[in-house]
Amino acid sequence: MSIHQPPADWFKAPDSTERLWVGLALIWCLVMFIAMPYWYFYGKQNSVGEGYLVEPMEFSQRVSKFVETNKVGELKGIPIVEAAPGGDVYLQAMMWSWFPVIQMRKDQTYRLHISSLDLQHGFSIQPLNMNFQILPGYDHVLTITPTSAGEFSIVCNEFCGIGHHLMTGRILVVE
Numbered sequence: 365m366s367i368h369q370p371p372a373d374w375f376k377a378p379d380s381t382e383r384l385w386v387g388l389a390l391i392w393c394l395v396m397f398i399a400m401p402y403w404y405f406y407g408k409q410n411s412v413g414e415g416y417l418v419e420p421m422e423f424s425q426r427v428s429k430f431v432e433t434n435k436v437g438e439l440k441g442i443p444i445v446e447a448a449p450g451g452d453v454y455l456q457a458m459m460w461s462w463f464p465v466i467q468m469r470k471d472q473t474y475r476l477h478i479s480s481l482d483l484q485h486g487f488s489i490q491p492l493n494m495n496f497q498i499l500p501g502y503d504h505v506l507t508i509t510p511t512s513a514g515e516f517s518i519v520c521n522e523f524c525g526i527g528h529h530l531m532t533g534r535i536l537v538v539e
């Protein structure tokens with residue numbers, strides 16, 4: 365029971381301005397409703413990729429094996445790793461690093477496996493606008509073909525703690 369009762373005749377039929385706004389909001393809802401599936405099929409970015417279940421420890425072992433067999437150099441103490449074209453590439457996210465540094469050949473296609481060992485991170489390639497959510501327990505596989513050579517940064521775009529802003533990685537694309 366409220367302290368003050370509303371007047372019995374509280375309801376007023378919407379006037380023309382209110383009807384106009386409700387109408388505009390409804391039209392906008394429909395536009396957004398259609399835009400989501402449209403963008404899924406015709407947008408040129410953010411594929412959903414493939415997803416597989418994987419235990420964090422198991423994924424970490426795959427990363428270690430990948431690094432051991434494919435290491436080609438080192439950047440500030442972090443191994444630079446290059447897979448054969450068409451091969452599997454592994455990237456591990458954890459508070460607060462991306463491991464290892466990935467090297468790829470321009471115009472070659474790779475299967476990039478990404479997973480997290482602890483909590484949710486965001487995989488974002490800069491300066492391109494590509495963003496993916498990375499979750500522990502899931503091997504997120506992106507089939508990617510770099511179309512230009514250069515150095516690309518990976519940043520974490522999902523707040524993951526006090527060192528979140530330091531969580532950067534590298535992808536090197538060579539000719």
Ligand SMILES: [Cu+2]
Binds near residue numbers: 458523
């Ligand atoms: Cu993160």
